[in-house]
Amino acid sequence: MPVTLRSNIAYRAFLFDMDGTLLNSIAAAERIWTRWALRHGVDVAAFLPTIHGVRAIDTIARQHLPGVDAQAEAEQITREEIEDVEGVVQVPGAQAFLNSLPPERWAIVTSAPMALALRRMEAAGIPRPLVMVTAEDVSDGKPNPACYRLAAERLQVTPQECLVFEDAEAGIRAGEAAEADVLVVTATHTHPVVTLHPQIKDYLGLGLEVDEAGLMRLTPLS
Template sequence: MSVELPSASYRAFLFDMDGTLLNSIAATERIWTRWALRNGLDVAKFLPTIHGVRAVDTVARQRLPGVDAQAEAEQLTREEIEDVDGVVEVPGAPAFLKRLPPTQWAIVTSAPMALALRRMEAAGIARPDVMVTAEDVSAGKPNPSCYLLAAQRLQVTAQQCLVFEDAEAGIKAGEAAGADVMVVTATHTHPVVTLHSQLADYQGIGVEVDEDGSMRLSTLR
């Protein structure tokens, strides 16, 4: 199947992690299912709401009486760090990242740093020079502050960046930051309705770097 890549060039690529560079759905849903059952939630309705946002925001949104959202999120993170069974790369992601200039890409995740590094290790994803994690922002996705911070740390503007995302909250964060967005559909079970470019995975995808350092996606021949 042919892939329609954006023709624009960019100074930096900003990647969400879960669902975009790696697939952690099996582990995530195991742990959150147990939490939902303990708290009397409808698991089928609850699970689709957890992806792409910080754990503390997910817990707080339930408005459960007597529940400390921060403490619950910290416990959930500990459980997720211990359980990385089934965490795998999105096909082609590690090889694609190795093709990028190391100072021109970042990971921007709603996960805490410790969990992000654990999952990246499990999936074979290299740690970039710049990472923005849950601890770095006071408001998580869909707030754009995480992507704005990543662009700032890479010394570019968000408008000069291409954001790679899979979840609605992250897509909205990229849009609000003023960046172009590429929707990665590797973990989606249904077709995505979006005006943004889409990418099933990174197999066969390369990057062309111009003399001025600007990057453009390309297909490998």
């Protein structure tokens, strides 16, 4: 499995994106964003691939729609997403893998607002970490690296000591810009991912070793 390419590297912390990385919320998100696109005359097929991994306000602002208040529209999208978590499920093995981690050594770094993140995590059975960085915590969302830098700071480590788990291009670029190592999770991808980073499909074959200094290494489960 590709992850073995970095099984000799130890990390002080793991930083996880949420949607597409720890849980699959594509069905719910695309239902809601499809309605939004239709209301505003936006081409659905071209638009939907752009919504993943970035903040709702940034997605809306990029459309440059005249007379549209991106902040108000994003707040309405969030309300709809909080109400609709049908089909939100964990990426296979995610819950068990997170529960195996030292609690002070991992964080969730998501483009979702806190209320939505907690709602989806509850629906998917994803445990809440001690540190979360959400849409409200940064002025510039992914691919800006501020979110990953902030998570590392809150965990009292440097980004270079972290491994970022990501699935979307914007998040991968944010992890790279933060100077962290990146591992790409492909569970929700329907096509092969072209990347120089190692990949895992899900967490079912992923193990963990923690040494006496608390450093973490990924290992394939036999």
